[in-house]
Amino acid sequence: MTQTLNIIGGGMAGSEAAWQAANAGLNVVIHEMRPKVETFAHQTGDLGEMVCSNSFRSDDDEQNAVGLLHWEMRAAGGLIMATADKHKLPAGGALAVDREPFAQSVTAALKSHPNISVSYEEITELPTDGHWIIATGPLTSGNLADAIANETGKDALAFFDAIAPIIYFDSIDMSQAWMQSRYDKGETEEERTAYLNCPMTRDQYEAFIDALLASDKTEFKEGETAGYFDGCLPIEVMAERGRETLRFGPMKPVGLTNANDPENKPYAVVQLRRDNALGTLYNIVGFQTKMKYGAQTDVLRMIPGLQDAQFARLGGIHRNTFLNSPTLLDGQMRLKSKPHLRFAGQITGVEGYVESAAMGLLAARLAVAEITGQELDPVPHTTAMGALVTHITGGADAKTFQPMNVNFGLFPPVEGLKGGRKGRKDRYKAYTDRAKADWTAWLDSQ
The missing domain is CATH 3.50.50.60 (FAD/NAD(P)-binding domain)
Known part of the structure; x- marks a missing residue:
């Protein structure tokens, strides 16, 4: 049997x-x-x-x-x-x-x-x-x-896990963004242009960090403490650890050359990765967030190229037990x-x-x-x-x-x-x- x-x-x-x-x-x-x-x-x-x-x-x-x-x-x-x-x-x-x-x-x-x-x-x-x-x-x-x-x-031990927003490609301003994988990594042209990049100047980065830190965020229930897994930290938590933390993490500008302005090196770069085969959806790499929905749209639209972004899914945070x-x-x-x-x-x-x-x-x-x-x-x-x-x-x-x-x-x-x-x-x-x-x-x- x-x-x-x-x-x-x-x-x-x-x-x-x-x-x-x-x-x-x-x-x-x-x-x-x-x-x-x-x-x-x-x-x-x-x-x-x-x-x-x-x-x-x-x-x-x-x-x-x-x-x-x-x-x-x-x-x-x-x-x-x-x-x-x-x-x-x-x-x-x-x-x-x-x-x-x-x-x-x-x-x-x-x-x-x-x-x-x-x-x-x-x-x-x-x-x-x-x-x-x-x-x-x-x-x-x-x-x-x-x-x-x-x-x-x-x-059960618990920490809080976050998910990143997804954006409609046709709402991204490609006159400011460009396609390139870091260090042009990949064997084919498609692989070497697998990521969409949004550049920031120093002033834009500083303003973004200010808005991120001041944004309205999800509050935890009484008695809950937020222990995060380091591989999936919300961007607000990273920013709270130091103003340069994001620039040395998901927003690092290394290995990239702005195709729209090759003479000027970006101070920081936000990367998006294709989320479906059609190329109609892109998720923001490393941008897990606990910002409330209204704050998310306001803050993320400060990113050059995403000023008119339309969101297929906003980010969020949930309890994760193990x-x-x-x-x-x-x-x-x-x-x-x-x-x-x-x-x-x-x-x-x-x-x-x-x-x-x-x-x-x-x-x-x-x-x-x-x-x-x-x-x-x-x-x-x-x-x-x-x-x-x-x-x-x-x-x-x-x-x-x-x-x-x-x-x-x-x-x-x-x-x-x-x-x-x-x-x-x-x-x-x-x-x-x-x-x-x-x-x-x-x-x-x-």
Whole structure:
């Protein structure tokens, strides 16, 4: 009799987990509360919907840890990476996708799989039996979050996550803006012009910072404290850390030449990246914000080229809860107090689309092995997958645990290599070569 794996949540982690388990021969039921129960950030009921950026970040699998994670997921037959490749948009060295067709393709692939069914309902309590993966992500429903908190006996850690605005391209003044990827990165002309750039003089930048700091912002409820993930800081928080912070962050002017005024170097540059294949929508890179809607339109229209901007979506901020995984989960990603429940995705304390999907992939393979009675070797901690799961299930300090992107700091060192900046290129290549060999061997052992 074929066993059933239940997955709560149809985001990146849940979608990838369902695909892996179904391809291994299990029956899979995805329990998704959308569109019956809406969230702040989602717009549709599609599986695998992207709610913030449309980028999976760097696709460099030799010098970048997230690019290596892309490689490992592709090697494992991952649905998320295959679909991203199918709907790829020009983005220099990054892997950005056309978000709506991406989610529609993920949904179609899962619904057409003979071993997968989708049940549209909200799960409000922790299941008491069966095999389950909880992949509810940063917007876990209040009822289920309460049930998890009651079971663990601990308050779920929380920080606040922000999303960036999206602008209609035809409302951008191209007599002031120009198309160019930083350092002209890319193999084709389309890739070398993947970003839209809006330049600022020093006076314009200073006025923008003044308006940003003085803007009307979302206030938190009494008793809430705003702990932010550093990789997704609202621009107002960055500005509060120093007037030059944005100019050395998302607004850095390096590697760019203003095609409309090549003799004058911009003091700061706001970049926008294409958000759909048609090129009708662009999102403002790194401009997550907690400004209220009225303030957003006023402040963002101070950016040269965006003075008449029309917004397809304004930015916003939402609460993001996650487990203290080093304390609560075992090395198989199971809840120690209820081992029939596995957790995957952002709720485990990884950050980013790719990391979330990767933990879904891994949780599914661990679940398949357990359900079918296989002896599965531990995931090599020298791989990107292994480094992440080791971090969240015991490698991190539970007292200071915060969401983490994959990075080479999580990998065990390769002996005999130079340290410092000069040796970094060789060191990263050694990490990725070792990881690819070890990941391939682990997959082959199954």
